[in-house]
Amino acid sequence: MISDKERKLREDICHVAKMMYAREFIGGPAGNISARLDEDRFLLTPSKPFKQLLRPEQLIIIDSTGKKVGPHTDANMDLTPTSEVPMHLAAYNTRPDVGAVLHGHLSYCVAMTAAGKTIRPHVLTEGMLFLGDIGVADYATPTTQELGDNVAKVVVDHDCVILPYHGVIVASTDLWAALAKMEVLEQTAQINCLVNQMGGEKPMPREHIAGMLALREKMGMNLPSDANLLEN
């Protein structure tokens, strides 16, 4: 018998997977999703099935060391956790406030960093409101503990972390907050691409940026870091 909380999280992960697929954030074998069940247990997408077709009973539970724990159902007994477990645990093990982690291969985010460009949240009001500073992890081969270690160094004070030549990881309080952040992140990267193609950014005046930060404070939205917003 599973709890109402677990049942809802299983359903929400499947809904979020469909929405990430619709936005082309995931596809084929790419991308994975997790949510915190309690202090030491995390629901996670398995590695093989297409994420947009997942059924709630196929999701897997791991502990904070990455070990698969129950329940083993007919639907998930032959499935293994996503190979990007270290990346997800990096967020949960460094941030007790994190309730969900999304990983996707977002085209504009990857394009910007592959071109050696910085994604600036300053080009979009929602970017400043929802993203704060955007972190960039050092490159490491996907699925490795090294990638998990590199993510841990950055996700500790960033909700959004770019994985160069690969994708992004977004950590937030819950699945829907993380998805909202991921959507704003990709739109911000897309606008950055357009701005660069048009000859570069005409920076927003500093007082307007300060106004966005004041609005965010008024809305009670806390972000782990926005130190760079006013410095640039």
Ligand SMILES: [Zn+2]
């Ligand atoms: Zn990936």
